[in-house]
Amino acid sequence: MKAVVLRGAFGIENMVLTDLPDPIPGPGQALVRIKAASLNYRDWLMVMGRYNPKQPLPFIPLSDGAGEVVALGPGAQGLRIGDRVMPLFAQGWLAGPPTKDRLRQTLGGPFDGVLTELAVFPCESLVPIPTGLSNVQAATLPCAALTAWTALFGSRRVQPGETVLVQGTGGVSIFALQFAVLAGARVIVTSSSSAKLERATALGAWATINYRETPAWGRKAKALTDGQGVDYVVEVGGAATIQESLQALAPGGHMAVIGVLSGGVGTLSLLPVLMQAITLQGVLVGHRDGFTAMNRAIAAHELQPVIDRVWPWQQAGQALQSLETAQHFGKICLDFDA
Ligand SMILES: NC(=O)c1ccc[n+]([C@@H]2O[C@H](COP(=O)([O-])OP(=O)(O)OC[C@H]3O[C@@H](n4cnc5c(N)ncnc54)[C@H](OP(=O)(O)O)[C@@H]3O)[C@@H](O)[C@H]2O)c1
Structure with missing residues (x-):
């Protein structure tokens, strides 16, 4: 698979399209083919080394994505191959109050993010895409929405x-x-x-x-x-x-x-x-229960996420750079099928 990896040092110029071995889902995990991602200001801060200067490198940036389950690990429950899903921003925060542990397990730093063709997640950390939304629209939801x-x-x-x-x-x-x-x-x-x-x-x-x-x-x-x-x-x-x-x-x-x-x-x-x-x-984003409640409202009201521009995912660096100028209205997204 290919992924965009931040390697060597912080800075957009150090985001490199890289060949990596395909990940294999472990017990209770699902393998997801990422179809779309969206950018958050946090992603820019993270890549520039301003969010967490201690973030170990190399790492795969971006927290927000949407895709399709393509394989399941042993004992994986609650999902089927072909399901369209979004990973939780805070992977271990399913419900209840925030705890140190729940707030630490976030995608796009410190955990590897979604700027990759394939990624594995625990099944419980994946949420179905609301009916009626495209992959690009769904990719706007995990953090910003x-x-x-x-x-x-x-x-x-x-x-x-x-x-x-x-x-x-x-x-x-x-x-x-x-x-x-x-x-x-x-x-x-x-x-x-x-x-x-x-x-x-x-x-x-x-x-x-x-x-x-x-x-x-x-x-x-x-x-x-x-x-x-x-x-x-x-x-x-x-x-x-x-x-x-x-x-x-x-x-x-x-x-x-x-x-x-x-x-x-x-x-x-x-x-x-x-x-x-x-x-x-x-406020720190939110938990799975909130995500599910939000998706119900989005589906019921046919809410359309506002997307400013969609870039091919290989141009993630340029897309991230465009956040700096703050010309956008709503979300900037990446399409993995473009
Ligand atoms: N705590 C959390 O859980 C959480 C989650 C997501 C994001 N955030 C944070 O929330 C902030 C917004 O994130 P985002 O992803 O929505 O950013 P974004 O899409 O990059 O939004 C940038 C926009 O904010 C407006 N803005 C910039 N400086 C401003 C100022 N001084 N006063 C008022 N508006 C200003 C500008 O809008 P106009 O061009 O219209 O002026 C600018 O286009 C960031 O600091 C991000 O790190 C926090």
Whole structure:
């Protein structure tokens, strides 16, 4: 089989298309032919050595894929050859609270990822593709979609009529917009691009704010809600956005702390957190039970993942590079059949 392997040193230039022996499924495992993958900002950080500088090399990047079961190991249960599946991001997190062990077993670092024609996974770490989705569409779900789902329906469920603020128009945020609309919430989307905001409106955003033109977008969001504040923030910006997110929130509001696009270290005034009784909830993707619940909703509502561009998988390096420029709207994917 062929795989794209990061070898020698971190950096996109060190991603090399390599011949490797076909893996053989062990007890309880399934061999999956990967048909599609999608890119997350984390994958870029990982390849650049910024997510985990101690990640041992060589390794196979990318966490999110979709494919078909082509062989089963001894005693493998719950799957048949030909089943279309997606591997869990956190391979051992099936349900319940996160634990150190569950959070450690993630694909695309430290475990080898899906930038490979064949891979083996424990059967219990594979989830069926929702009816109606192509392989490329399904490959967008394991990290970005599940993160958005967990943010909105994990510890505190968004209610119809509540207001949700979503930052930017990347993979996680566009799924958050789609799920919040499904739940009957009003969604405010921020973006650096007015053209992208028009697309967000077409997807059901209730209001939009260009955060370049309106640096005090938190206050603007509050004003849009008649001074009440928003109930939810899906926080992906990190250091440069979290204070403004607190400005946007209503008393008793909930912030899902997800991303660090502008950096993970900064100063934060804690006063609004306690004076407004705000909840900050860290999110790390989610577990299998959440993935299954999300897929049920996707199938029932025929939700279509928003895909910006599909690249041939051998061009994964170029595709990953394109994440840096942040021109995309939704997900960037790789097709293994192209
Ligand atoms: N905790 C978790 O479980 C988890 C899971 C998935 C992702 N993440 C993290 O969440 C973040 C987003 O990931 P992603 O894969 O969705 O990224 P992505 O697709 O690369 O999204 C990038 C987009 O975010 C927006 N953005 C960038 N800087 C911003 C800023 N300072 N303020 C507001 N928006 C900004 C931009 O949208 P516009 O062009 O519209 O401005 C940009 O196009 C990353 O930090 C990632 O590591 C965390």
